[in-house]
Amino acid sequence: MISALAIMALGAVVLGAALGYASIRFRVEGDPLVEKIEAILPQTQCGQCGYPGCKPYAAAISAGEADINLCPPGGMDGVRKLADLLGREVKPLEAEEKPKQIAIIDEQTCIGCTLCIQACPVDAIVGAAKQMHTIIEPLCTGCELCVKPCPVECISMQPIAENIDNWKWKYPVFEIKRAA
Amino acid sequence: MLAKLFRFKGGVKPQTNKAISVHEPIGRAPLPARLFVPLHQSIGGAPNPLVQAGDSVLKGQLIGAADAWVSAAVHAPTSGRVLAVEEHVAAHPSGLPTLCVVIEPDGRDEWIERRPVDHHSLPPERVRELLRDAGVVGLGGAAFPSHAKLTPARAVAMEHLVINGAECEPFMTCDDMLMRERADEIVRGIAIFRELLSAREVLIGIEDNKQEAIAAMQEAVLRLAPDYRVVAVPTRYPAGGAKQLIRVLTGKEVPASRRSTELGVQCFNVATVYTAYRALACGEPVLSRIVTLTGNVERPRNWEVWLGTPMREVVALARPRADSSSFLMGGPMMGFEIPDLDAPVVKATNCIIAASPALFPPPPPEMPCIRCGACAEACPHELQPFELYWFARARNFGKTQEYYIFDCIECGCCSYVCPSHIPLVQYFRFAKSEIWAREREKQAADAAKERFELRNARAEREQAEKAERLARAASAKASEKRAPPDPGNKPAPESAPAVDQPPAAAGEVAMTAGDAEAIRKAAIAAAIERARSQRESAQPRNTDRLSAGQQREIAAVEARRAARSTAATAAASGTAAATDSGGAAVPPAGSRRDD
Numbered sequence: 001m002i003s004a005l006a007i008m009a010l011g012a013v014v015l016g017a018a019l020g021y022a023s024i025r026f027r028v029e030g031d032p033l034v035e036k037i038e039a040i041l042p043q044t045q046c047g048q049c050g051y052p053g054c055k056p057y058a059a060a061i062s063a064g065e066a067d068i069n070l071c072p073p074g075g076m077d078g079v080r081k082l083a084d085l086l087g088r089e090v091k092p093l094e095a096e097e098k099p100k101q102i103a104i105i106d107e108q109t110c111i112g113c114t115l116c117i118q119a120c121p122v123d124a125i126v127g128a129a130k131q132m133h134t135i136i137e138p139l140c141t142g143c144e145l146c147v148k149p150c151p152v153e154c155i156s157m158q159p160i161a162e163n164i165d166n167w168k169w170k171y172p173v174f175e176i177k178r179a180a
Numbered sequence: 181m182l183a184k185l186f187r188f189k190g191g192v193k194p195q196t197n198k199a200i201s202v203h204e205p206i207g208r209a210p211l212p213a214r215l216f217v218p219l220h221q222s223i224g225g226a227p228n229p230l231v232q233a234g235d236s237v238l239k240g241q242l243i244g245a246a247d248a249w250v251s252a253a254v255h256a257p258t259s260g261r262v263l264a265v266e267e268h269v270a271a272h273p274s275g276l277p278t279l280c281v282v283i284e285p286d287g288r289d290e291w292i293e294r295r296p297v298d299h300h301s302l303p304p305e306r307v308r309e310l311l312r313d314a315g316v317v318g319l320g321g322a323a324f325p326s327h328a329k330l331t332p333a334r335a336v337a338m339e340h341l342v343i344n345g346a347e348c349e350p351f352m353t354c355d356d357m358l359m360r361e362r363a364d365e366i367v368r369g370i371a372i373f374r375e376l377l378s379a380r381e382v383l384i385g386i387e388d389n390k391q392e393a394i395a396a397m398q399e400a401v402l403r404l405a406p407d408y409r410v411v412a413v414p415t416r417y418p419a420g421g422a423k424q425l426i427r428v429l430t431g432k433e434v435p436a437s438r439r440s441t442e443l444g445v446q447c448f449n450v451a452t453v454y455t456a457y458r459a460l461a462c463g464e465p466v467l468s469r470i471v472t473l474t475g476n477v478e479r480p481r482n483w484e485v486w487l488g489t490p491m492r493e494v495v496a497l498a499r500p501r502a503d504s505s506s507f508l509m510g511g512p513m514m515g516f517e518i519p520d521l522d523a524p525v526v527k528a529t530n531c532i533i534a535a536s537p538a539l540f541p542p543p544p545p546e547m548p549c550i551r552c553g554a555c556a557e558a559c560p561h562e563l564q565p566f567e568l569y570w571f572a573r574a575r576n577f578g579k580t581q582e583y584y585i586f587d588c589i590e591c592g593c594c595s596y597v598c599p600s601h602i603p604l605v606q607y608f609r610f611a612k613s614e615i616w617a618r619e620r621e622k623q624a625a626d627a628a629k630e631r632f633e634l635r636n637a638r639a640e641r642e643q644a645e646k647a648e649r650l651a652r653a654a655s656a657k658a659s660e661k662r663a664p665p666d667p668g669n670k671p672a673p674e675s676a677p678a679v680d681q682p683p684a685a686a687g688e689v690a691m692t693a694g695d696a697e698a699i700r701k702a703a704i705a706a707a708i709e710r711a712r713s714q715r716e717s718a719q720p721r722n723t724d725r726l727s728a729g730q731q732r733e734i735a736a737v738e739a740r741r742a743a744r745s746t747a748a749t750a751a752a753s754g755t756a757a758a759t760d761s762g763g764a765a766v767p768p769a770g771s772r773r774d775d
């Protein structure tokens with residue numbers, strides 16, 4: 001009886017030590033949940049969620065401070081994925097969903113003030129003081145942050161047109177006959 | 181001929197309907213009034229236009245150069261004048277436009293100087309380059325640049341070169357007629373490919389419903405290269421799929437994730453081989469292709485059509501019957517409905533079928549899947565189409581990938597057999613293009629995240645540097661106060677970015693951060709005011725008062741930009757556009773602010 005207890009106690013101590021060691025040795029750096037949430041967010045870095053970028057918003061969601069329906073660029077799709085990941089209810093988006101856009105600088109009007117360069121979170125604008133500026137289209141995330149700072153209002157947002165390269169097959173729509 | 185043949189799983193036997201279009205020999209289609217030659221005709225990069233409106237071109241002249249290794253050149257099909265380089269509706273299910281070179285033929289059909297080469301005397305890399313520059317692509321319908329398939333794998337010796345003359349798609353007879361009429365050139369072309377790949381054995385697979393083609397090829401092989409084997413393969417759709425034909429002829433199963441070269445086989449279409457031979461031995465790039473015109477028409481026949489000919493004019497040659505309701509490009513199994521007959525014939529246009537309600541009755545309404553499994557039995561890739569369908573329909577794309585949706589070749593066998601008339605392939609196409617789009621978005625998001633983080637790191641570094649500078653300047657000023665003021669003694673203004681220090685503040689190094697901010701704001705306000713008044717007085721133009729040279733340069737830039745506006749896909753091209761339009765004086769943002 002005593003020996004049985006001793007064996008069980010010894011087992012508990014050994015396993016406890018192993019677990020304790022493992023938790024230190026294999027500690028996960030960073031917060032995996034924040035990373036998972038961030039992977040779902042669109043990385044537009046626009047701040048429309050009320051946080052200064054996608055990562056802070058991800059951190060806020062993971063801490064339970066923010067709701068999952070605050071990111072307009074992510075759209076309903078994003079909300080659904082977040083709900084899936086976090087096991088929360090799907091909610092309608094706080095703002096309306098917009099088609100994906102990119103910014104265009106009217107290069108004739110640009111005065112070369114460099115203010116838009118400073119606003120762009122992803123360095124998608126090239127230019128220099130008193131030189132015409134332009135936007136590198138493939139890098140622009142469409143966050144609209146450069147629109148307001150422009151003193152001569154030469155930046156406009158334009159929806160990305162459908163072309164052969166981004167065209168998608170449509171969801172097949174057919175009449176489904178009621179089974180008799 | 182007694183070789184052991186293998187079987188591929190699944191497949192169907194639709195009515196072939198091939199006999200109607202083989203009565204007449206291949207005809208030569210007349211030159212149209214205008215040719216619309218799309219620059220992007222093959223898988224891979226979009227060639228850049230080399231001509232502009234007003235240029236005159238000769239037949240065979242390069243008008244679009246390959247811009248990457250997987251890309252193929254485009255040539256003028258006849259001599260004439262370039263009317264424009266503009267967007268024109270493409271031979272694509274979307275009916276969206278693509279960049280085309282519009283040529284008005286002058287009727288002289290005058291060749292550029294043709295340079296036949298002897299491929300034996302050239303290194304293999306050079307031959308591959310020549311093929312790329314002659315625009316040789318897979319003419320079976322996929323339009324994959326052929327030279328990119330002609331590099332043997334290093335680790336595995338090339339065992340079999342499979343030449344695909346199976347042409348399993350119903351209605352289509354263009355390869356059949358080509359083999360009947362031009363077998364010698366095909367066999368000579370095979371010799372070139374065989375040498376490039378150093379393949380041990382050549383197998384020419386032809387479905388056994390094309391006896392004339394088999395006879396013609398056998399005769400040519402006997403005369404020119406007796407060690408090639410012409411093999412009649414059983415007629416069963418899709419025997420002409422590359423993987424299926426490889427399986428039937430060699431018994432090798434090519435896994436989805438690997439290329440066939442890794443297993444020591446490679447497969448080419450007969451028409452591709454033929455054009456490769458013409459390109460090297462005659463110096464003639466790919467300017468035309470053979471198109472089957474069939475279906476609900478008075479005169480079904482094969483025509484050799486100039487690339488860029490509007491389909492409307494091609495279709496007219498066959499005299500479609502009055503009740504033709506639509507036209508299909510490609511076969512009835514894998515083809516698509518042509519949204520606009522103004523679209524030009526391209527390298528991938530192997531067949532145009534006039535459809536009528538009698539010929540292709542509209543599909544009965546879709547019924548629920550009864551899980552009969554017929555689709556899985558018919559699938560040549562041993563997929564489970566009903567599972568794929570279920571997940572594609574529910575937009576559960578992760579699951580479709582788990583069920584190997586990208587192994588699906590969209591052959592249509594599953595839709596063909598489905599008793600519930602479910603258009604399965606349409607669901608698969610939908611799912612695939614959604615997955616691709618998401619993949620693109622994901623990549624863009626990752627890139628944006630990286631750039632955002634780099635930018636933040638840079639901003640932090642700059643802030644730290646600036647604080648340090650200010651501290652240093654403040655202490656310098658404090659010590660200066662005691663010494664007599666001497667402007668020459670002042671520390672030189674830091675080479676800070678212009679944006680951080682407006683001109684007014686540039687000299688004042690001891691400015692506190694708050695003052696700098698105020699002055700900067702004032703300067704900006706002044707600039708805004710100036711700009712506004714300028715704008716009001718006249719539309720400000722930074723292109724006023726230009727020298728003739730600058731104007732020319734700008735015109736060239738604009739032309740380039742217009743040409744490129746369609747190809748805003750690659751980041752590289754975007755960067756180039758930015759530097760182009762900015763002129764030489766604009767460094768990239770990063771380097772500007774790091775100096």
Ligand code: SF4
Pocket residue numbers: 041042043044045046047048049050051052053054055057070071072073074
């Ligand atoms: S709204 Fe969305 S895209 Fe914009 S910063 Fe917030 S999480 Fe990122």
Ligand code: SF4
Pocket residue numbers: 102103119120121122123124125135139140141142143144145146147
């Ligand atoms: S260019 Fe403008 S819209 Fe585009 S990413 Fe930069 S700030 Fe956002």
Ligand code: SF4
Pocket residue numbers: 548549550551552553554555556565566569597598599600601602604
């Ligand atoms: S053939 Fe059609 S009904 Fe039968 S299992 Fe496949 S999808 Fe379902």
Ligand code: SF4
Pocket residue numbers: 555558559560561562563564565587588589590591592593594595604605608
């Ligand atoms: S279309 Fe795809 S799933 Fe259907 S039979 Fe063909 S390969 Fe299989």
